[in-house]
Amino acid sequence: MTQVDTRPSNFIRNIIDDDLKTGKHQSIQTRFPPEPNGYLHIGHAKSICLNFGIAKDYENATCNLRFDDTNPVKEDVDYVHAIAKDVAWLGFEWQGDIRYSSDYFEQIYNYAVELIENDKAYVCELNAEQTREYRGTLTCPGKDSPFRSRPVAESLDLFKRMRAGEFSEGSMMLRAKIDMASPNMKMRDPVIYRIRFAHHHQTGDKWCIYPMYDFTHCISDAIEGVTHSLCTLEFEDHRPLYDWVLANISIAPKPRQIEFSRLNLQYTLTSKRKLNALIEDKLVSGWDDPRMPTISGMRRRGYPATALREFSKRIGVTKQENTVELASLEACVREDLEANGPRAMAVLDPIKVIITNYDEDKSESLTAPVHPKDETMGTRSLPFSRELYIDRADFKEVGNKHYKRLKLNQEVRLRNAYVIRADDFKTDDAGNITEVYCTYDAGTLGKNPEDGRKVKGVIHWVDAKINKTAEFRVYDRLFLVDNPGAESDVNSVLNPDSLILKHGYVETNLAEAVAEKAYQFEREGYFCTDNKDSTAEHLVFNRTVALRATF
Incomplete structure (x- = not known):
């Protein structure tokens, strides 16, 4: 009997199949490369499932977990630990040890030196305002920096002195020498190194210059032997720079960048900057607040990892931008918990x-x-x-x-x-x-x-003599509108009923309930023990999802 291939199919897998068939690649290497500047959200879950799913489905394929840690000002080791925990919780294993772009800082620096030696990069002394002015606009070409014609030897000397810490932040930068008239703004002599006196969570105070993300990412991929570098559509304009860097340095592997549509989910923000603002404004309790669209928040709320994987599978991978209904995610959660969630009784009021x-x-x-x-x-x-x-x-x-x-x-x-x-x-x-x-x-x-x-x-019902008192946190979606990211003030569209506190009773069996494991409280919804605040003396249950869509 012919074995049926049950692997999901999409345009990326079709490309990989062709590459294997033609012999372009003998094996496949992917990577998941988050920046450790916040917690992962549901959009990252889609990328995790794609990259690690490919590694799981193809023979001899592997996937690295690599942190593209090029901006120490916004990064933290706590984010590193949280991200690694999220990937493992989703059910995936990375190849070898966790990797960091900072592992390759010396090599990346040497490639920058190589670009200077080949007159493909130069040290520029324009300030930030002047740099914007010289860059031009979408309808007007930029103009060359007065430092663009700086002699190679002079740029080499200044770059070494930048590394030695002789210059202040913002006084100098290293720029690739490409084309100031390019219709792609990313190709108008982009900055590839800047001075930053900041402690790095991996390298400490060894460096005071740091490579830019676009310069680092492609080189890190090549060093690791990545064959297919998968990223979301907002990086499509970055691809020419990705290819330019690899074409102009002496590195053999040439990964192929392929873009797919990001996950846009109704009633959900997937901007780490805006999510962090909610935390700073104390509108939520933290990155793992169960109302947040972060993987940590969903785990705390009781979402099963299997449901997130199933959701990622159902929405598929395309190049077409679209918005997925939040009900689709909740349906995956309900289906999983209906089949696997133990029953119990609780009285909330x-x-x-x-x-x-x-x-x-x-x-x-x-x-x-x-x-x-x-x-x-x-x-x-x-x-x-x-x-x-x-x-x-x-x-x-x-x-x-x-x-x-x-x-x-x-x-x-x-x-x-x-x-x-x-x-x-x-x-x-x-x-x-x-x-x-x-x-x-x-x-x-x-x-x-x-x-x-x-x-x-x-x-x-619950017996009045033999029971456990409990606090119930009844969560609902955080925003009232289906596209909060389009609002100039997201605070104005927050759902005032996204969290309702109730106090009541549960069966005595629930005293030993495992955190993050959801139960169906009959006729009430799916709830799980909170993984931070619940104790034997004060049980706290989070509502994972209602029994049916009620918003």
Whole structure:
């Protein structure tokens, strides 16, 4: 029988297939090259799944994790650790040790010297304002810097002295000598080195000049033997410079840069700069706030890694810019948790139920499945006694014919327990219901009551004596508009109900719930234990996603 190839297909994989078929490459090398200047977001998850997925699907293919760490002012080792953790959590392994562009700083410096020696680069002393002025505009060509014709020997000497720390920041820079009249602004003698007196998280204070990202990235790819350098469409204008650098230095491997469309997701920001501004303005608690579109935030919220991988697979890889519905991501999460999430009961807004015909001294342990469709998960015990908690929304004195929950003189079934009937209730001075008095039918335990009576309503509950108190953080999308990045002031479109705090009770089984592992709280949604704030004394549960789309 012919084996069916179940690997995803897209234009990048078609290119790789052709390269292997023609013998251009004998094996494939990709890389995931984040800048350690913030946490990874859902857009990076797409790139991770693409690069590491290719390495996984092709024989003898590998993928490096490399940090393009060229700007020490904005970078931090904490970001390095967080990014590595995110990649591993998503289920991928990188080839060998973690790599850094800073590992190659000496080689990159030598390639810069080589460009100067070949009159392909020069030291320029224009200040920032003058540099912008000389660059021109999209409709007007730039003009040559007065330092463009500087003798090679002079540029070599100045560049070495730049490295030695003899000049102040901004006083000099190294520029590639390409074409100031190029219609591509990136090719108008771009800066490839600048002076920056900053401590680097990997190299310490060894360097006071740092290569620019565009100069570093292509050389790092070539040094590592990357065959296909995959990046998003905003780097399409950078590709001529990528190719120019590799063509003008003495390095043999020539990686091919291929661009694909970035992930644009409804109601979501994927700009690290704007996300960081939310943190600085204390509008969210940090990069791992469960409302953030970061991988760390999604992990803390209870999103399964398998769901993110499935989402990346479903949206595919194209060159066409588009916006993906947030509902598509949430659907992947729900599908995963519906199949794999254990069940439990929690009451987020409690009122007390007193079963008047149940013995005050009696208590029992009922049995319920951990998952109704997966017997291998086993069963769980549910303490049951005379007093219970139900959700406030599950009782009304009077309800219309569509109200299938508890109301006076009407029966409902307690999930995995008995049928009860509401007979009376009590209110406080403000008129709020505090207690509901019910009677129960002892012959109705479980899903198959002995008398065959059919009860339309089923509600969840928690025993009032044996339970765990908990804080519930009910999260929703962070923004009210589907394209917050287009707003001049993203703060003005923040969803005021993106986080609602509630306090109630959960089954005692949840005391040992594993952080980041989501449960289905029956009729409430999917929740997981918070991985930072939850303790044995103070349980905190984050809502991962509602049972259905409700926004």
